[in-house]
Amino acid sequence: MKFDKEKIKKILSGVIDSDNVININHLGGEIIIDINSTNPTLKHKKELENRILDNLKKSYSEEHNYKLNINVVKPTIPQNANRLDNIKNIIAISSAKGGVGKSTLTANIACSLKKMGFKVGVLDADIYGPSMHIMFDLVGSKPMAVNVDGKSKMSPIESYGIKILSIGFFTNMDQAVVWRGPMASKALNQLIFDADWGELDFLLVDLPPGTGDIHLSIMQKISINGALIISTPQIVALADARKGVSMYKQENINIPVLGIVENMAYYQIPNDDTKHYIFGKDGAKNLAEDFKIPFLGEIPIIQQIRESADVGRPLSIDEDSATAFIYDEITKKMITFLLERNKNLPPTEILKIKTMAGCQ
Ligand SMILES: Nc1ncnc2c1ncn2[C@@H]1O[C@H](COP(=O)(O)OP(=O)(O)O)[C@@H](O)[C@H]1O
Ligand SMILES: [Mg+2]
Incomplete structure (x- = not known):
């Protein structure tokens, strides 16, 4: 041949x-x-x-x-890394497993922040399982192109006053997104850098579950102020959440973990005070203690949370519900630890993967 x-x-x-x-x-x-x-x-x-x-x-x-x-070889850090200068805080929201409520938390924190008067954006970086377009009632919407200083950029779509970009805007709902790493990473690059985010107090990044290439790729591109980790209380979820915490703590990554949230912590039958700890009790809280990371709160299993996510109106956009209050409290704690972090630590360095001896 x-x-x-x-x-x-x-x-x-x-x-x-x-x-x-x-x-x-x-x-x-x-x-x-x-x-x-x-x-x-x-x-x-x-x-x-x-x-x-x-x-x-x-x-x-x-x-x-x-x-x-x-x-x-050393990754080439894009020249445009500083193009996110007008975004004050970038927070990554991550979980080790899928289905533990990461996107729901992201959407609700975004709404709590918005209610507090902040300018908020959400980047749905869950390339393989985007959901922000659903949770913000934007299925079928397509971002418009705008001209910024002679360059064509995507304009994030606003819902409830929050700017959203999601790979879900570009894919068909029934179509599986089967992308190899470099393609996914390029698509993300566009969502981050070819977007006209404008001025933001917070950009929340909904990461894919786990600790994979997309995480490294994002950390190589933008300086993340801090990460939130969400887990459910059962042992199998916690084992993976540990890996998540360890990833952020790694010497060459070093992104402060602002806190851990326990989701689906318990279930209460309506009008009954008994809490049923279906998935075990205090797992994420203990994890937070082990790692000396702030525990931001627990969210029970509540049907309304699921329903509001499905209809595309995150529950915490409305002022007066007990459940919105839970998200508001978590958000306030997150802000407290973020302010502390911004005061005491220098900006997070963009991840520079170390080269092996002799290789360039
Ligand atoms: N505390 C909760 N109570 C009830 N349902 C929840 C809760 N948190 C999340 N859910 C639901 O669980 C499912 C998975 O949540 P999602 O946020 O999509 O997870 P992830 O982004 O981690 O994959 C969704 O249907 C969501 O509405
Ligand atoms: Mg999700």
């Missing part, structure tokens, strides 16, 4: 950003591929290697020997 460099290039572009494919050579019966990667972990390297080899064997040829050289 004749060596077909273009075909190999094409196959690789399905796995890794083409800019990172440095060289493809055919030498002594071996196909040698040089690749750059910005992720220094051995796990990532191994996964990348396996994915590339699988693809080449399947789509190019089984019989060749392949040699992969993966070099770890």
Whole structure:
């Protein structure tokens, strides 16, 4: 079989950003591929290697020997990192697991902040499971393009006075978003930098669950003032929440965790005072104590929370409900710890992944 460099290039572009494919050579019966990667972990390297080899064997040829050289390089920090200067505070909201109420918390904190008079934006960075377009009643809406200093930018869509951008505006509801890492990261880049956010006191970023590439990608691009972690109380959720806290605490990430919120903490039958701790009691509170991180409060399982999320009107936009009060209190505590953090610590550095010795 004749060596077909273009075909190999094409196959690789399905796995890794083409800019990172440095060289493809055919030498002594071996196909040698040089690749750059910005992720220094051995796990990532191994996964990348396996994915590339699988693809080449399947789509190019089984019989060749392949040699992969993966070099770890410094990520290029976009020049435009400071374009978010007119956003005063960026808060990441994260959970280790999906379905624990991260987006619901994001939407409700956004509304509590808005009620307090702040200018608020929400970036739905949950590329694989966006929901802000649903929770803010914006299904089917499309952001308009605006001209800012001669450049075309996306204008976030306002709902209840909050500026929203979500990948959900660009995908069909029934369509699974199957994106490989670099594409997802590019889409996010556009939502962050090609958007006309204007002046904001708070930008809340609803992250995907877990501790993956999207998290690293965001931390490489914007300076996050602090993170909130939400968990449900059961052991399996908490085990993962620990990983989340550890990620933020890592030396080269070092993003202050402003607090932990316990969601679905208990259930009360209407007109009955007994609290039923369906998923266990105080799990997230204990986690907060273990890590010496502020505990911001517990949110019970309340049907109205689910309903208001589904109809696209976050419950805390309205002033006078006991449940809105829970979110308002959590938001106030978050602000307290944020102010403390802003007073005592320098701005968070954009994540610079360390290069391995000898590699550039
Ligand atoms: N405290 C709560 N009580 C009742 N339902 C809740 C509560 N928190 C979240 N939910 C519901 O649980 C589901 C998952 O919440 P969501 O915020 O989408 O989770 P995540 O973003 O972590 O995947 C949604 O249907 C939401 O309305
Ligand atoms: Mg979500």
